[in-house]
Amino acid sequence: MVEMVNRPYASAFEKFAAGNPDILCMSADLTSSCEIDGFRDRHPDQFLSLGMAEQNMMSFAGGLGLAGFRPFIHTFGVFMYRRPYDQLMASVAYPRRKVRLMGFLPGVTTPGGMTHQSIEDISVMRSIPNMTILETGDATEVESICEAADSIDGPVWCRVLRGTVPRLFDTPIKVGEMRELSTGDDILVVTAGICTEEALRARSALAKAGLSIRHLHLHTIKPFDHNALLDHIGSVKSGVITLENHVTEGGIGSLVAETMADAGVGKRLIRLGLKDTYAHGGSRGYLMRYYGLDALALVRGIEDLVGAQFGISESDLDAARVDDIHSLAKAEAL
Amino acid sequence: MRNEKTTEDVALGIRRRVFEHSIRNNGGYLSQACSSAEQLAWLYNEELNLGDPTLPMIPKPFEGVPSPDNPDYHTGAGYNGPAAPEFDRLFIAPAHYALVAYATLIEVGRMAPEGLEMFNKDGSSVEMIGAEHSPGMEVHNGTLGIGLSTAAGLAWGRRRRGEPGRTWVFMSDGEVQEGQTWEAVQACAHHGVEVKAIMDVNDQQCDGAMSSVMEVGDIKTKFENFGATCIEIDGHDLSAMRDAAVENHADKPLIILSRTSPFHTMPILEERFPRLHYVRFKSEDERARFNVSIAKDLGVDPVDYVH
Numbered sequence: 203m204v205e206m207v208n209r210p211y212a213s214a215f216e217k218f219a220a221g222n223p224d225i226l227c228m229s230a231d232l233t234s235s236c237e238i239d240g241f242r243d244r245h246p247d248q249f250l251s252l253g254m255a256e257q258n259m260m261s262f263a264g265g266l267g268l269a270g271f272r273p274f275i276h277t278f279g280v281f282m283y284r285r286p287y288d289q290l291m292a293s294v295a296y297p298r299r300k301v302r303l304m305g306f307l308p309g310v311t312t313p314g315g316m317t318h319q320s321i322e323d324i325s326v327m328r329s330i331p332n333m334t335i336l337e338t339g340d341a342t343e344v345e346s347i348c349e350a351a352d353s354i355d356g357p358v359w360c361r362v363l364r365g366t367v368p369r370l371f372d373t374p375i376k377v378g379e380m381r382e383l384s385t386g387d388d389i390l391v392v393t394a395g396i397c398t399e400e401a402l403r404a405r406s407a408l409a410k411a412g413l414s415i416r417h418l419h420l421h422t423i424k425p426f427d428h429n430a431l432l433d434h435i436g437s438v439k440s441g442v443i444t445l446e447n448h449v450t451e452g453g454i455g456s457l458v459a460e461t462m463a464d465a466g467v468g469k470r471l472i473r474l475g476l477k478d479t480y481a482h483g484g485s486r487g488y489l490m491r492y493y494g495l496d497a498l499a500l501v502r503g504i505e506d507l508v509g510a511q512f513g514i515s516e517s518d519l520d521a522a523r524v525d526d527i528h529s530l531a532k533a534e535a536l
Numbered sequence: 537m538r539n540e541k542t543t544e545d546v547a548l549g550i551r552r553r554v555f556e557h558s559i560r561n562n563g564g565y566l567s568q569a570c571s572s573a574e575q576l577a578w579l580y581n582e583e584l585n586l587g588d589p590t591l592p593m594i595p596k597p598f599e600g601v602p603s604p605d606n607p608d609y610h611t612g613a614g615y616n617g618p619a620a621p622e623f624d625r626l627f628i629a630p631a632h633y634a635l636v637a638y639a640t641l642i643e644v645g646r647m648a649p650e651g652l653e654m655f656n657k658d659g660s661s662v663e664m665i666g667a668e669h670s671p672g673m674e675v676h677n678g679t680l681g682i683g684l685s686t687a688a689g690l691a692w693g694r695r696r697r698g699e700p701g702r703t704w705v706f707m708s709d710g711e712v713q714e715g716q717t718w719e720a721v722q723a724c725a726h727h728g729v730e731v732k733a734i735m736d737v738n739d740q741q742c743d744g745a746m747s748s749v750m751e752v753g754d755i756k757t758k759f760e761n762f763g764a765t766c767i768e769i770d771g772h773d774l775s776a777m778r779d780a781a782v783e784n785h786a787d788k789p790l791i792i793l794s795r796t797s798p799f800h801t802m803p804i805l806e807e808r809f810p811r812l813h814y815v816r817f818k819s820e821d822e823r824a825r826f827n828v829s830i831a832k833d834l835g836v837d838p839v840d841y842v843h
Contacts, residue, residue, distance in 0.1 A: 250692075250727070258685045258719035264675070265689020269697065289716070292676045293686055297611075297668060298602045332603060355604070 205369040207341035208531050211304075211362055212237035218348035219274065220245050225352070226266060226273045228252055230259055234533040236276035236306050237364055256281050260289035267299030272352060278312075279305025279320035279361065283327070295330045298356040302348075307536065308337070308361035308395060309447030309476075310490060314536045315483035320361075321476050325452020327359040328424055335423040336375065337361040339398040343421055346374030350421075353377060361395060365532040368399060375421045380430060386414030389504060390434055390442045394420040394454050397445040400490065403497035403520040408504065411512035420454055428461045435462065441470035441507050445500050447490075450475040472503045487522060497522075539581055539644075543774055546577035546643045551801055552834050553639035557652055559827045559839040563816030565635045567805055571738035571771065571796035572633060575706065576640040578777050579734070584624045584704060587617030593648040595671050598661045602668075612661065613674035615646050621699035625690060628673060629683025630708035630736075632813075634666035637673075637706075647671050681714030683707060684733060688724050688789070691731040705733040709793075710741040712752050718762055721789060725763020728787035735791060736771065738798045744810035756793055764789045771796035804829040 215238060219225045231254045233239050242249040252259040256277065263273040275282060282305050283290055294301045305320060312318045327335045334354045338344045344363050351358040354377065371381065383398070384405070393401045398419045408415055416438050418431070435442055442462070444455040455473030462471060476493055490496040497519045505511055528535050541549070550573040558564030580586075591614035600606045617623055628637050635655060641647035651671060654660040663670045665678040677683045683705050691703035711717050724731055743749045752758075759766040765785035769776035771794025780792045798812050799805040804826055808815055817823035820843065831838040 252723055253719075253726070255716075255719035255723065257681075257716040258688075258723050261682045261685030261716070262689035262692070262720070262723060265686040265691070266693045268675070268686070268690050269693025271693050271696075288679050289682055289685070292679050293682055296602060296676060298604075331601075 205341075206366050207369055208366055209237050209364065210341040210344040210367050211347075211364055212240055214345040215274070215348055216241045216244070218352070219248060223248070224270065224272055226250055226271050228259060228263060228273050228275045230254060230256055230277040230281060232277045232306070235278070235536070236304065238276050256286040257289050260286040261293040263301045264289075264293030264297065264299050267294070267297070267301055272300045272302065274302040274304055274348070276304045276306070278307045278318055279323050280307070280318060283320075283323055287326075291330065294357050295332050298332050300355070301357045302351040303357065303359045304362050305360060306362050306364050308363070310481050310493065310495065311363065311396060311447070311486055312536045313483045313485060316480045318536060319481055321481060322449050322452065323359070323361070324423060324448050324454070325456070328452060328457070332356050333424060334358045336377070337395045337421055337423060338363050339395050339419055339421060340370035341367040342369055342371045342373070343375050350375040350377050363396065365529055370399060370402065378422050378425060378427060380422070380427065381419040383417040383419055384415050386416045387438055388414040389416065389440050389507060390438045391415055391417045391500070392420065392442065392444045392454060392458055393417070393446070394423065395447045396486075397447050397495060400495070400497040401445060401500055403522065404500050406520060407501065407514045407518040408512075411514060413504065413508070423454060423457065426457060428464070431458065431461050432465050432467065435467055435469060441472070443472045443500065443503050443507055444474060445495065445503070446475040447495060448475050450477055470507060472507050474499055474503050541581065541643070543574070543577045543581045546581045546640070547573040548834065549643040550577060550636060550639040552836055553642060553652060554635055555802070555830050555834060556839050557635065557655065558815065559823065560841045562823060563814060565632060566802065566815045567738070567740065567798040567812035568633050568736075569636045569639070570800040570802050570805060571798050572636055572706075572736040574772050574774055574777065575734050575736060575794055576636060577643070578774055579626060579704065579706065580640050580644045580646075582778070583781055584616075584626055585622070585701065587620060587623050589616070589646045590614035590618055591671070595647065595651045595654060595661050597659050598669065611668045611674050612670045612672055615641055615671040616674075620701070621694075621697070622701050624702045624704060625674065626704045626706065627675060627677060627683045627687050628666055628706050629677050629711060630680060630706075631666040631673070631676070631678040633706070633708070634664065634670060634673075637666060638662060638671055641672050680708070681711050681716040684711070684717055684720040684731070685723075687731050687733070688720050688729050692727060692729050695730070703731050705731065707733050707735040709735055709737040709739065709752070709755070710746065712755050712758070713750050721759060721762040721764050721791075724789035729789060730785060730787065732781070732790045733792065734777070735793050736796055737793050738796045740798050740810070740812050742813040748810065759791045764791045766791045766793060768793045768795060772800055801833055802830045803833070
């Protein structure tokens with residue numbers, strides 16, 4: 203049974219930031235929702251409440267960066283790039299300010315619907331010069347995201363998981379690398395974020411079906427080691443499949459597609475994720491099933507890739523983790 | 537740096553340079569020189585405590601944008617001196633005032649006159665809309681409304697670090713139509729940020745008179761209600777400016793509203809009302825008439841330009 207960690211960001215951020223006068227904790231009225239309420243209460247001198255005013259917050263953070271501070275901005279991911287995109291560009295990204303953008307509720311991890319679900323943020327951030335992109339897929343990565351982000355000489359976009367988070371890995375994020383979770387030679391599976399847990403759920407059923415899976419987990423999306431990916435693609439016979447908690451345009455599916463096209467790789471690629479659609483509000487498990495982001499969707503994609511049916515059904519997959527929407531580990535039901 | 541001229545002379549010099557440039561180039565940001573010359577002259581010649589320039593008098597060409605592959609990148613802030621704790625900082629929030637700002641740098645001896653000849657030329661750092669790398673600029677402010685927020689963040693940070701230098705912003709009144717301006721003022725009030733702003737209230741914007749584009753009402757009361765100390769002055773009256781700058785604004789931002797005329801010292805510009813944002817001459821005849829009229833107003837000979 204996988205270990206579940208309660209509010210890993212809360213303790214990790216406090217441990218990392220407390221007592222470092224150059225690090226400031228900024229919040230836009232989602233302080234407990236981003237698990238920094240304890241930090242606010244215990245370290246008020248390092249905490250700045252900017253209210254529901256993200257445009258000012260972004261440029262203000264740029265000014266703090268100019269004064270030599272390294273602000274960690276906390277809010278839901280959507281609120282950090284959709285409304286203040288201009289300020290993100292001009293005040294943070296262009297001048298390479300060391301602003302750490304901690305975006306909570308990536309993709310369908312919230313029942314808040316379209317306004318709360320950042321489904322295209324990776325696509326947006328990948329197209330912003332000077333931006334680094336990190337994504338957390340488990341509690342260990344959440345625990346190491348602050349240190350990883352703060353090692354970057356420039357702005358960093360982070361997709362951060364909150365609440366109850368499974369521990370899948372035992373080593374911290376090493377920026378620029380990728381995790382090899384299995385080294386088979388039939389199919390390459392590339393996942394990031396919460397979709398990695400889904401791929402792990404399908405692992406034993408796929409093995410029983412006789413498939414040799416090579417599985418990569420990406421925590422660093424930009425910059426990206428294209429050559430390492432190409433080596434992995436070269437090690438499999440059949441093709442590549444990506445699964446992401448994001449639209450398939452501009453995310454890791456596109457990243458893999460671009461890498462293959464640039465190198466002239468002639469293998470098949472299937473990209474799973476949100477297919478040119480918004481999501482709606484619902485539980486994470488429901489949304490991942492409805493939009494084809496879960497372990498079963500991955501199995502069906504692999505069947506398509508190899509042109510065979512394996513007769514794998516939901517009952518053959520490792521137990522799904524069912525989050526309680528009304529968990530005490532979250533500030534609200536979002 | 538020692539003041540070599542009176543502030544009145546600096547303001548006149550700014551207008552003469554912008555006038556000459558605009559006649560030679562068949563257009564320019566003339567009305568901004570009319571409305572703001574006293575404010576920029578006063579900031580650079582009197583109010584700001586700046587160190588000597590750290591960049592060459594003749595600006596270097598464009599040397600690339602910020603990137604990990606451009607380690608020697610620097611902004612144009614060096615024309616305002618070093619970013620030392622004791623010195624003041626200035627942001628030109630409406631970056632389309634760049635022509636006026638560059639003319640100011642020349643008048644106060646911080647840039648060579650050759651700098652203005654590079655204005656808006658391909659490969660030059662003296663850009664039409666002031667860029668981060670343009671002389672006197674420290675950030676990109678071409679997107680209106682972000683300047684005050686940036687200055688507020690810097691001012692908060694400098695206070696936290698115990699730096700005595702002040703943070704000033706030169707603003708334009710069109711920026712009050714942007715919500716971010718009000719977000720910035722409320723944040724300054726909430727956090728006691730003592731940033732200082734002087735705003736050129738010339739009642740003009742790109743489409744024309746502000747009252748016809750988007751009425752903004754009583755902005756002095758609005759600024760006060762959002763938590764600023766706000767003083768309204770005649771923006772062509774230097775003694776009023778001096779008085780406003782010493783206003784006590786403990787734990788609040790100071791906003792000086794400089795009410796100005798977009799035709800001040802160049803009355804012929806009124807012919808172009810209400811489209812004053814960028815004056816491009818419609819005919820050689822108009823260009824010639826403006827040349828003679830404004831030259832007379834500014835006490836110089838008409839510009840001998842190439843027809």
